Structures are given as C-alpha cells and as structure tokens.
Amino acid sequence: MKSLKPFILASLVLVFTGCSSVNDSSSGNSLVEGDWLIPRGEVVDGGPGQDGIPSIDDPQFSVASNVSYVGETRIVTGIKIGDTIKAYPHQVMDHHEIVNDAVGDTPYCLTLCPLTGTAIAWERVIDGETVEFGVSGWLFRNNLIPYDRKTGSRYSQMQMRGINGPESSTQLNTIQVIQTTWSTWREMYPDSQVLTTNTGFSRNYSGYVYGRDYYLDENSGTLFPVQNSDNRLPNKARVHGIIAELPADQNAQVKVYQIGLFGEGVHLVSDQVGGEDVIVAGSTNYNFAVSFHALPEDGTELNFEPVQDELPFIMEDQEGNRWDLFGYAVEGPRQGEQLAPTNSYTGYWFAWADFFPELSIYRWNS
Incomplete structure (x- = not known):
C-alpha cells in the first residue's frame, strides 16, 4: 500500500x-x-x-x-x-x-x-x-x-x-x-x-488536499474507519452505482459497475436493476460511466449500439437517433428528448460498500 x-x-x-x-x-x-x-x-x-x-x-x-x-x-x-x-x-x-x-x-x-x-x-x-x-x-x-x-x-x-x-x-x-x-x-x-480559481479564497488549487497518494487506485487507505469492509474490489476502485429505489438507506437495492473494466472506447451494458431496464455507458480510457432508464417516455423498446470516437455522442439506436453523454437525443427523430437518468453517481468502491452492504457488482463476461 x-x-x-x-x-x-x-x-x-x-x-x-x-x-x-x-x-x-x-x-x-x-x-x-x-x-x-x-x-x-x-x-x-x-x-x-x-x-x-x-x-x-x-x-x-x-x-x-x-x-x-x-x-x-x-x-x-x-x-x-x-x-x-x-x-x-x-x-x-x-x-x-x-x-x-x-x-x-x-x-x-x-x-x-x-x-x-x-x-x-x-x-x-x-x-x-x-x-x-x-x-x-x-x-x-x-x-x-x-x-x-x-x-x-x-x-x-x-x-x-x-x-x-x-x-x-x-x-x-x-x-x-x-x-x-x-x-x-x-x-x-x-x-x-469551467469553474475558475477566482473563489475569493487563497488555496493551493494545483495540489491535492489529502495528498496525491490518497486518490490512487492502488491505495486502500481511508481517513476514518470503514464499518462494512468489502474486499471484492480494491477500496479506491471508481465505480458507477445505480440505486433502484429511494430512499437510499442501507436497505436500498444497489448495483455497481467498475469503470476500470469497461475497456477501450465506449462500451454499453444493457441490464436490469430493481426490475427496471437500464442502459449503462462507460469507458476506461475516457474514464466515465453514465446510466439511464432504457425506455423512453413512450415506452418504445430501443436497441442501442455504442458510437466510437465521436464524443460526446455515445450511442445510437435503430430509429437513427444519436444520444449524448447526458442522455439527450441530439440527432434523429427524437431530437431534444432525454432518457431519464437513473438514481446514480460515481465514487470509490469502499464508500458504496460501506453505505450499501448488500449491493451487487456487475459481472463482465469473460
């Protein structure tokens, strides 16, 4: 460590x-x-x-x-x-x-x-x-x-x-x-x-508040004790988590997706969380993951395919719509529509596991 x-x-x-x-x-x-x-x-x-x-x-x-x-x-x-x-x-x-x-x-x-x-x-x-x-x-x-x-x-x-x-x-x-x-x-x-350093306060905005080592994937250290330790993933692995239903208490149904396993380019995962169809888009080299409810408001079943090398476009469907990172259709017959975002955010694995001890991890096909 x-x-x-x-x-x-x-x-x-x-x-x-x-x-x-x-x-x-x-x-x-x-x-x-x-x-x-x-x-x-x-x-x-x-x-x-x-x-x-x-x-x-x-x-x-x-x-x-x-x-x-x-x-x-x-x-x-x-x-x-x-x-x-x-x-x-x-x-x-x-x-x-x-x-x-x-x-x-x-x-x-x-x-x-x-x-x-x-x-x-x-x-x-x-x-x-x-x-x-x-x-x-x-x-x-x-x-x-x-x-x-x-x-x-x-x-x-x-x-x-x-x-x-x-x-x-x-x-x-x-x-x-x-x-x-x-x-x-x-x-x-x-x-x-972009937020500037003109905040009204004098700070070293080029540095790392807790030291650079704290933010490294391989560093398992935390500042305060972890109540629900879970070694299925490294503590500092960045994961995108989806909370099936609110409130997001310790009994909430949660599933996480490790950003480091999406691979090169944009990869899509069609999945279910809490019985709801979701589409998760992520990339290891571009370092992001986002998720949406898969069905648009009219309930049409869309078949999504990833779009490569055209960020912020991340996926397209059989109707000819092209969707961006925030879930907006920016081209095609649904232009202006937005897929409903899930209850989700990105954070360190140890925190997700500590807050939601019964959470599950998406398992990639080998």
Whole structure:
C-alpha cells in the first residue's frame, strides 16, 4: 500500500484537528438537536467546524478552451441544464466541497466529498425559497454531511436526503452529473463553462488536499474507519452505482459497475436493476460511466449500439437517433428528448460498500 503520510499531513489541517463523535462539541461545531436517520454514534466531527471548509457562493467561470490550470488527468464533474454546460474541477472543489450555483431559474448546489470521491448535484429550493448549502463539518462513514442555511437541517450526500433537523426525510431532487478527466471533458465540450480559481479564497488549487497518494487506485487507505469492509474490489476502485429505489438507506437495492473494466472506447451494458431496464455507458480510457432508464417516455423498446470516437455522442439506436453523454437525443427523430437518468453517481468502491452492504457488482463476461 502506498504511504499515507502526505494525505495525513494535509488532513491534520483540515480534518484531524477534531475527529470526535457527534456527542462531543469540543471543536465548537454545535449539534442540531433531534433524531438522526443514520446511526448517531457513527457521525463524527471532521474538525474544521461548520463552514470551516467554505462553500463557493459566487462561482466564477471561464471557457474551457481558455483554461490552463487543470491537469490533463485530473477529475472534473460536469452538469448540463438546458443548453448550459458547466464543469467543476475537483482540484478546486476539494477545497470547498460545495458550490451554490444556478442556471436560469434552476438554482442548485454541486457537492463533492473528496474522501468518498462522490459528486452529486441537487436543486436548492426549500418551501419555494432558494437557499444556500454549506459544509456542516460532520461526516458519516467518511462522507460529507451538508447543511442548509435556512433551516439548519443536515443531509447525507450519498443518501441524497435530509437526515437531521426540520428537513429530515426530505428527498433531494437531484440533477444528473458526469465525472471524467479534464482531457476528456475539454475534448467533448471546449465551449463549456469551467469553474475558475477566482473563489475569493487563497488555496493551493494545483495540489491535492489529502495528498496525491490518497486518490490512487492502488491505495486502500481511508481517513476514518470503514464499518462494512468489502474486499471484492480494491477500496479506491471508481465505480458507477445505480440505486433502484429511494430512499437510499442501507436497505436500498444497489448495483455497481467498475469503470476500470469497461475497456477501450465506449462500451454499453444493457441490464436490469430493481426490475427496471437500464442502459449503462462507460469507458476506461475516457474514464466515465453514465446510466439511464432504457425506455423512453413512450415506452418504445430501443436497441442501442455504442458510437466510437465521436464524443460526446455515445450511442445510437435503430430509429437513427444519436444520444449524448447526458442522455439527450441530439440527432434523429427524437431530437431534444432525454432518457431519464437513473438514481446514480460515481465514487470509490469502499464508500458504496460501506453505505450499501448488500449491493451487487456487475459481472463482465469473460
């Protein structure tokens, strides 16, 4: 296993300054009273306190073709709302974990947990009011717990729901995002908007918050203990997981697809998760995986085939439609339609296994 010293040293500043249980407020991070939907004893204080890791509330963007500060192999998370396409480099997000943003009349926050490698976006509207989300300072099974600045409620990022406070049990309305490398993203969307380092904070955005070793596939180290260890895959293997039905609690039916096994080019998997037909598209060398419900709204059965070397086009069907990475038909008789995204996101294997102990792994034909 690779040495954990670099990321531990970095973590001393960000996290280990107060790794205490939820019942200990010695770090100054006050506890919201009331019940929790997750095991209260497993909620730990990350150290910096509420908003000690500052969210970005006035994000600034530049055109992708003009961006030079992102490393070719660094991961970015992309989002598409209407005709607007944006990318959020993880080397910036790692320092802030939450960006409060909007496209038109759709306010949303993009959340990234560096420890679990999960990036998830959701609309930030409560009772008809646009609100901001921030970093609570608490963690559950290595995963980010955001809070909203209206009610003070706290949320599980990976469960995508309120877990404590007035909005407890509230299911968040998520927005599909894509994780891939900067080189792949820039090739696909050279005119997209990219989050800049003009955040209002002074950070080393070229570095790695937890040290470069933490993010390596072969490094099994985690910052906090893993409750449900599962050695079927390496801890840091990046997998795309599909949650059959919400709520995404530990009893949810989940299936994951290892990005490192999709192979060269674009590969499609027709599968069933929770009795629903899904289509999963992925690529090892382009470093992405996405998934959609296979049937369009009219229920027509489409036969998908992969499209090679034409990203962001990833597949076509027997009707002559060509579909992009976000599930939109960009050519053909269904142009403008979108396949419904699954309840899914990408993250480290150890986190998926820890949150969903009964999950299954897609097995590739040998």
